[in-house]
Amino acid sequence: MLLVAVIIVYPIVYTGWMSLHEWFASSLTRPRFVGLANYGKILLGDARFREAVARTVWFTVVAVAAETLLGVAMALLFNREFWGRGLLRTLAILPMVATPTAIALVFVMMYHPTLGVANYLVSLVGLSPFRWTYSSQTALYALALVDVWQWTPLIMLIALAGLASLPREPYEAAHLDGASPRQAFWHITLPLLRPTLVVAILFRAIDALKTFDIIFVMTQGGPANATETINLLLFNQAFSYFNMGYASSMAVALFALVMGASLLLIRVRRSTTW
């Protein structure tokens, strides 16, 4: 209990307390109590923060949607029996094991508009080169792609576990009734898999909302502010500008956002009846 209090409760409470102050960490002046002024600024005054929230949510939606689609598709594939399945499945989950920072550095090189391999591959398929992280129109998607590459296997793994535990009977019954494989997927597999998928999506969404490392390494929030998510902005406020109080209030806001998203998804899961 004491441990929990010291390492979990205290930092949260202290962050909340700091968020009510104006405090520049490197000046020797004491923190000044400003009440809810930081929150007022977040909600009303600070366009940069509002954009960051929208961006964070959009990044999460794009990345997690793509991961779910691909992950389920891969799970269905690996659920079948075929030669070399074990090896391929192991290979498929390798990206998950790698360190995000290292991956980000590799992708930085791959994305280089003139020297990188990404544009070479694109040109092989006959497309014109992209700017990847080097343009504010595409940077967020290029980052989402890295996230998708790394985390699709997680969704696949969870979905695969879900598939393995599905009962056989409904399929046999459907088969007898003359249902096509596609109908079986839509009307049996997907509804039965839903609770598992919600958990997978929940994990990924929470993680994606607070993505930091790949963005920090690859774009530092740029070009302009095109990839500045809440976490990036928060980091800048706290450790580049030393605006501790204001950064704390952002941390609390991010916490609320993650909490809200989780509650929503858990509710979706609860409402599932079967």
Added chain:
Amino acid sequence: MAARRITRRAFVQTVATGAAAGPFVWTPARAQGFTWKRFSGKELFLLLTKHPFIDVLEKNIPEFESLSGMKVKWETLPEIQARQKMTVEMTANSGGIDAFFTSLHVEKKRFWKAGWYHPLNKFLADASLTSPDFDWNDFTPGARAGVTQPDGSVSALAAFVDANVFFYRKDLFGPKGLTPPKMLGDLEPLVKKLHAPPGTYGIVLRGLKNANATQYPSILFPMGGTYLKDGKAALDTREQAAALDMYAGLLRQYGPPGVVNFNWYECSASFMQGQVAIYMDGVNFASQFEDAAKSKVVGKVGYAVLPSGPGGHFSPIYITGMAVNAQSRNHEAAYLFAQWATSKTNMVRELMAGVGVGRTSTWDSPEVKAKPKMPADWYQAYQASLKIGRQGLPEIVGVTEYRDIIGVAIQKGIEGAPAAQVLAQAQKDFQDLLNRTES
């Protein structure tokens, strides 16, 4: 805490009396009173930053130990982590760090306002503490200005001085009979002549926000622009608009694809790969260009001073220095270390290793001339740039935040937004920053 404060005050008084007595005993005999061994037996702790200057310095620290009889311990961290550690140590008032390596272009005003730099003026004037051959006036005017605060207090001893210069491909300039531009107005026509994509792009400059803020003054200063006017933000002036138009326009029209998010790493990579004809950046990147393992343009790079303009002739400079921690209990001993680190002997070693320094005498030292590591025009461009050096960033508390503000404006400019519009927003944000932090 209280006890420490009294000691510090008593200590400052002692130093003050010493300095006051200075004029009366200012004789060669007194000057000979200087000895490196004065604090023999003491132990110093330094907080250093990963930096080419420090790489060279670290190797020679044992020499200082035997010279002074002091024991030196140190920790070397990447710049950002070092700054975070410094902030934590200082906020906790631990007094554990005696001297530290400081990036003045980022920390100068913030650390000074926080009272973290121990002022060195009295030490410099004290012949019993300053070696007779230290020679403060040997530092270039820009280097001296860079370590001096608005109230005249000296916060550090200048170590490494970076200057922005003009890099160009001699092999592309030569056949066309082109030479580096003397005036800013000649730059764009020149770039246009050299621009032949996809083989060669005319120019590369940093596009990435924050990073670009150190290169922008290469065009802003000669254009006549400044950051502040009478203490107020001056980002919405005509000169600013002209400078941003030029900086962003050059990159938009003649830069390699994706230049909007190029940091120095991507810039120098494309220059070293031979994809770019002109590159303006810190003079110290040159050692990579001349490294055959990394660069395809070894021996093909020319070095020149930046072009002049209607506002004058400048080279933005960035200074790091060795500072004495105000919270240290060994101010004088730490000062001895800072003095040794920036002494003539050490600075010659730095320059021999290709690390630029702000001491005039080192550039003419026979050792450097006998064994030049870099091409002759590199030394000339560097030395000439130091003479016209001007602090590249505004000397304010919120430097990093300023760099983001102007950095975003530049990136939006590169992506096609009108200069006046992005600068209007930047002006508002910058003034807001000044209101919050400078009052």
